Amino acid sequence: MRVSSASWVPLAIYAASALGAAGVRPKQVKNLVTFGDSYTDTVITGDGGVAWPIYAAGYAQVSLFPFARAGATCSNDITFRPFPSVFESQLPLYFTEKRNGSLKLDPKETIYTLWIGTNDLGVNSLVSGSNKASIVDVAACMVNWVKVLYASGARNFLFQNMIPLQTAPLYAPDSQPNRYWSAPRNTTEWSVFMTELALSGNALTKLMLQALAPSLPGSHIGIFDSHALFADIFAHPAAYLNGTAPPNWRKMALQEHAQQSKALPGTAFSGSMSFIRANKPIEWLPEKLPGPFKVEKADGQRG
Ligand SMILES: *[C@@H]1O[C@H](CO)[C@@H](O)[C@H](O)[C@H]1NC(C)=O
Ligand SMILES: *[C@@H]1O[C@H](CO)[C@@H](O)[C@H](O)[C@H]1NC(C)=O
Ligand SMILES: *[C@@H]1O[C@H](CO)[C@@H](O)[C@H](O)[C@H]1NC(C)=O
Numbered sequence: 001m002r003v004s005s006a007s008w009v010p011l012a013i014y015a016a017s018a019l020g021a022a023g024v025r026p027k028q029v030k031n032l033v034t035f036g037d038s039y040t041d042t043v044i045t046g047d048g049g050v051a052w053p054i055y056a057a058g059y060a061q062v063s064l065f066p067f068a069r070a071g072a073t074c075s076n077d078i079t080f081r082p083f084p085s086v087f088e089s090q091l092p093l094y095f096t097e098k099r100n101g102s103l104k105l106d107p108k109e110t111i112y113t114l115w116i117g118t119n120d121l122g123v124n125s126l127v128s129g130s131n132k133a134s135i136v137d138v139a140a141c142m143v144n145w146v147k148v149l150y151a152s153g154a155r156n157f158l159f160q161n162m163i164p165l166q167t168a169p170l171y172a173p174d175s176q177p178n179r180y181w182s183a184p185r186n187t188t189e190w191s192v193f194m195t196e197l198a199l200s201g202n203a204l205t206k207l208m209l210q211a212l213a214p215s216l217p218g219s220h221i222g223i224f225d226s227h228a229l230f231a232d233i234f235a236h237p238a239a240y241l242n243g244t245a246p247p248n249w250r251k252m253a254l255q256e257h258a259q260q261s262k263a264l265p266g267t268a269f270s271g272s273m274s275f276i277r278a279n280k281p282i283e284w285l286p287e288k289l290p291g292p293f294k295v296e297k298a299d300g301q302r303g
Contacts, residue, residue: 023284024156024220029111032057033065035090035145036115036160040068053113065103067094073120074141078133081124086116086145095152107155114145115160115226121197123170123181127190135197139204143212150216157221158282159209161202163230166194202227213285222282229281 034040034053042051042064057064067090071083084090097103120138124130146157165171170180171194175187206223213221233240 023222023282024111028109029060029156030062030109031065031105031111032060032062033094033105033110033112034068034115035086035094035113036068037072037117037119038068038070039118040066040113040115041070042066042068044070046070065094065105067091068115071119072116073125074116074138074145078137078141079120079125079131081119083119086114087141091145091148098152107153110154111156111158112149112154113158113160113224114142115224116142116145117162117198117201118165121162121165121194121201126197127171127194128181128185135201136204139201139208142205143208146209146212146216146219146221150219155219157219158224159205159221160224160226161205162198163226164195164234165198166191167230167234198227210285213287220284220287222284225281225283 038046045051053064053066069084073079073081073085075087076085173188173191
């Protein structure tokens with residue numbers, strides 16, 4: 001799915017939800033620091049379009065500090081790939097720049113984002129059984145990103161969960177051999193497995209972050225539901241994308257495959273996205289533990 005030129009994360013950064021979670025206040029954020037993979041890379045953008053952090057920083061009028069790099073995984077210790085991972089490359093660079101004074105960011109005015117997982121779950125990793133890791137290791141690594149940055153003073157976090165990867169051409173049931181994977185495989189099984197990996201990974205990170213939030217005083221952790229947003233885009237493309245032709249995912253997937261087989265840079269589809277349906281996809285997590293649990297008397301225990 002080449003929707004990397006997505007302008008949709010115009011940071012509803014500012015949209016704190018109900019549910020008693022504070023989130024960040026309007027106008028509070030002045031700096032956006034991004035970590036992740038090609039979905040967030042501002043230099044290598046896949047379709048040659050404009051990456052979302054550029055739009056987001058523009059719309060929100062904040063300064064952008066982009067650390068995300070194409071091909072990245074959360075950690076090369078879990079998923080080895082010869083790309084700049086979050087833990088072995090992106091965070092170390094951030095800390096170097098922080099230490100040597102080239103980055104001076106007031107924690108109150110800075111929000112940190114992470115959008116990672118596509119390469120951790122993908123080919124030559126979990127979906128193809130190519131490493132010794134599991135989705136539990138990957139989820140723990142993602143959540144560790146919050147812990148590590150918090151320990152260094154960061155306070156505001158936006159965690160972007162994984163998209164429905166089974167709808168990406170590489171993992172779709174009707175996927176064809178392509179430049180990312182040409183060995184024999186059962187595409188039905190990959191697609192089913194990918195569905196499970198993304199859903200269970202997202203559920204794990206949410207639970208882990210909910211458990212973590214109350215133990216990090218002064219922190220604000222929001223979850224941006226990329227999974228729901230992309231599922232909605234996939235189901236209702238015309239509600240988000242315009243362009244010269246009506247959106248046609250099937251055609252787009254086939255074009256993408258054709259390009260991938262020829263190893264050409266992709267220009268399969270481009271379109272602009274509107275924000276009509278993407279209002280408030282951020283859930284800020286409660287920052288206090290819920291009160292003591294009241295044990296209800298169980299019904300129906302007579303038999
Ligand atoms: C700080 O470190 C970064 C990354 O190594 C480097 O690009 C930058 O020039 C350094 N700045 C100073 C002031 O040393
Ligand atoms: C692929 O996997 C599906 C689901 O397990 C199975 O029904 C199908 O027969 C498999 N196809 C082949 C060619 O093995
Ligand atoms: C799509 O939307 C963008 C942003 O509103 C606009 O600039 C562009 O002209 C539109 N393209 C078409 C083909 O309607």
